[in-house]
Amino acid sequence: MGQRIVLRLAIAVGSIIVAIVVGLILITIATSAPPMLPAAPSADPNTLMQANISRDAGAASTDIAYEKLNGTQQNGNNCGHHGQWALVINPQDVVGHPYAKFPNAQDWVRAAELIVLARTICPSPINLVWFGHDPLHPTYDRWGTLLPFTITTRINGPILQRYALGHARQA
8 A cells, every 4th residue: 555655646746747848848949949030021121120120139239120211111011122221330339439330340340130021021132320430531430331132141340340341431
């Protein structure tokens, strides 16, 4: 009789342990999945972007917005070939002492991550803008370049920085 109670107790404890492990696995899977983009084709690209970066303070501090060019309207879709993303890489460095600072490596990496996200939301060119004082070009600290959609497929921070600085123009 005592062995039966011990056996039932062992089975009960084993069942509880299995239930706890399965629960922890389910919680881990549910909380570690990347955020899913809503499948609504007519959703505003800016709303989708803000929903995806709102949890990341670094990304949220970067200024990115989708702009329609020439006031064109797409039929039922806010994303199309008549628009572009506008990305300010280092808006926090506009006011420097005594001059604006160029973006650092972390700024370029964060911008590249946002470009990848923007590409999934709305595949369009990206107008990059950054601030930095260059004594060789002292007239203005605002720099920019247009990043074609075709080179955003395998973008990362160093590649973005090389491309942008190689095609930079004072804006």
